Amino acid sequence: MDPSPAHPRSSRFRESRAVLLSVPFALIAVVTVVDVLAPPEVHLGPFLVAAPALTASFAGPRTTGFVGAVAVLAQVAVAIARTSLTDLNHTFQIIALVLISAFVTFFAHLREVHERQLTRLRSVAVAAQQVILRPLRDRMGPLRIASVYLSAETEAQIGGDLYAAARTTDGTRLLIGDVRGKGLEAVGEASVVLGAFRAAAHLEADLPGLVGYLEAAVAADPDRGADGRGGGPGRPEEGFTTAAVLDVPDAEPSLRLVSCGHPPPLLLRGGRAVPLQVDHPAPPLGLSDLVDTGFTAQSFAFGPGDVVLLYTDGVIEARDASGAFYPLRERAADWPGDGPEALLRHLCADLLAHTPDGFLGDDAAMVAIERVGRLP
Numbered sequence: 001m002d003p004s005p006a007h008p009r010s011s012r013f014r015e016s017r018a019v020l021l022s023v024p025f026a027l028i029a030v031v032t033v034v035d036v037l038a039p040p041e042v043h044l045g046p047f048l049v050a051a052p053a054l055t056a057s058f059a060g061p062r063t064t065g066f067v068g069a070v071a072v073l074a075q076v077a078v079a080i081a082r083t084s085l086t087d088l089n090h091t092f093q094i095i096a097l098v099l100i101s102a103f104v105t106f107f108a109h110l111r112e113v114h115e116r117q118l119t120r121l122r123s124v125a126v127a128a129q130q131v132i133l134r135p136l137r138d139r140m141g142p143l144r145i146a147s148v149y150l151s152a153e154t155e156a157q158i159g160g161d162l163y164a165a166a167r168t169t170d171g172t173r174l175l176i177g178d179v180r181g182k183g184l185e186a187v188g189e190a191s192v193v194l195g196a197f198r199a200a201a202h203l204e205a206d207l208p209g210l211v212g213y214l215e216a217a218v219a220a221d222p223d224r225g226a227d228g229r230g231g232g233p234g235r236p237e238e239g240f241t242t243a244a245v246l247d248v249p250d251a252e253p254s255l256r257l258v259s260c261g262h263p264p265p266l267l268l269r270g271g272r273a274v275p276l277q278v279d280h281p282a283p284p285l286g287l288s289d290l291v292d293t294g295f296t297a298q299s300f301a302f303g304p305g306d307v308v309l310l311y312t313d314g315v316i317e318a319r320d321a322s323g324a325f326y327p328l329r330e331r332a333a334d335w336p337g338d339g340p341e342a343l344l345r346h347l348c349a350d351l352l353a354h355t356p357d358g359f360l361g362d363d364a365a366m367v368a369i370e371r372v373g374r375l376p
Contacts, residue, residue: 020058024051024067032074036081045075045093052101061109068101132191136165136367138341140172141250142304143369146340148348150314150364160186160241161312161365164194166201171250173201173210176310176367177243177262177285185239192221193241193285207247208295211258211282214243215295218286240286244310248369253303258295260284263316266332267300268307268343273333276300276308307340307370314364315347318355326354340368 028051035044052068059067075097079090136147147163160179165172175197179186196217197210204210218241242262248255257265257276261284264275280296282288302308309332318326331350335343344366352358 017058021055021063024055025070027051027054028067028071028074032078035078040082043089043093045078045090045097048075049097049100052104056104056108056111059108060112061105064108065101065105068097068105071101072097132187132194133162134164136163140165140167142371143172143248144340144372145174145367145369146344147367148344148365150348150351150360160190161314161363162190162194163310163365163367164197164201165367166198168202168247172248173197173207174246174248174310174367174369175201175243176312176365177241177260178312178314178365179241180239180284189218189221189239189241192217193243197245207245207256207258207297211243211245211260211285211295214245215285215288219288240284242284242313246308246310246369247297248302248371253301253371254299255302255308256297256299258282258297260295261287263311263313266309266311266329267302268309268332268335268337269305271333273309273329275329302371304371307337307343307368309343310367310369312363312365314360314362315351315366317362318351318360318364320354321356326351340370343368 028048031044031047035042038044048071051071052064055067056064072094075090075094076085079085079087079094083090085091133149136145138145145165149161149163160181161177162179163174163176165174167173175193177190177193179189179193181189193214196214200210200213204213241260243260244262244265245258245260246255246265247257257278259278260282264277266273267276278296278298280298282295311328316326316328320326328347331347332343335346337343347366351360351364355361
């Protein structure tokens with residue numbers, strides 16, 4: 001799936017521009033006709049300035065300049081029809097209309113330049129996301145995998161939510177996490193966790209050892225402050241990352257899970273969605289020095305046909321207009337079952353329909369994994 005689907009509002013706005021363009025021309029026509037038919041003491045010409053001003057709010061400088069020129073010609077026609085082109089009142093109206101049309105056309109040019117800059121920045125953001133948050137392969141050993149990233153902001157393509165997968169000699173390891181905070185600092189910390197996972201997923205023999213390596217990488221990040229707790233300049237609060245790390249062996253109908261303060265995955269089986277709650281959860285990555293505890297992997301049954309859904313808290317904390325949270329467990333259980341991609345399409349559409357205007361309060365990521373069989 002596309003890791004960052006476009007928001008519905010932006011596409012609807014582009015489609016409405018053609019309809020909006022008819023409004024200033026209708027305004028020019030109405031003002032011109034009424035002004036010609038109005039009594040001599042009534043002058044509606046100044047209302048023509050609204051046409052180019054309105055156009056500048058949604059169209060480019062060429063279209064704005066064209067509408068302004070049409071408005072000026074309409075004003076000239078009114079002057080000729082009512083008195084003469086040299087009438088002092090109409091002359092000043094024409095001059096004012098020309099100046100204001102040129103003024104709003106210039107600002108339409110500035111807005112268009114700014115939009116081109118934003119487009120380039122979004123392109124860079126997409127490229128950065130492909131490097132930092134690489135798309136997951138749709139088939140890894142006996143697993144079918146789908147992933148999606150939903151950004152809370154239309155302009156943003158990357159954030160603190162993260163996921164990754166890696167093949168080992170006898171299975172597949174998966175990671176999903178959520179960095180505390182937003183902006184470039186969250187992106188930087190996400191890249192640290194992802195880089196550590198990709199470097200060690202093939203090397204660490206057991207799952208607790210891999211999670212320990214991730215913890216060490218986060219703790220050693222120099223951007224977290226000299227004391228290792230995110231207390232550097234401008235970062236007075238603790239920085240941490242919640243994470244769920246899974247190991248899915250090829251030859252066993254099971255999975256092993258280490259949870260570091262992350263929402264529990266959901267196991268979808270037989271029309272039910274069961275949270276995979278571990279007995280001994282670990283603290284989020286970056287906080288192990290505050291809580292003296294180890295990392296414990298717990299096993300769960302995961303056979304052919306089963307689907308495991310990983311997600312970040314941006315999904316379950318999405319609210320509707322009344323303030324109710326998104327009921328992920330119930331909605332996932334209602335899914336009729338047709339593969340991980342269909343599951344994520346169903347949940348994404350349902351999640352965006354749940355939130356006002358399809359906008360989330362926080363970034364959200366989901367990964368769906370289905371076991372379809374063993375390696376030959």
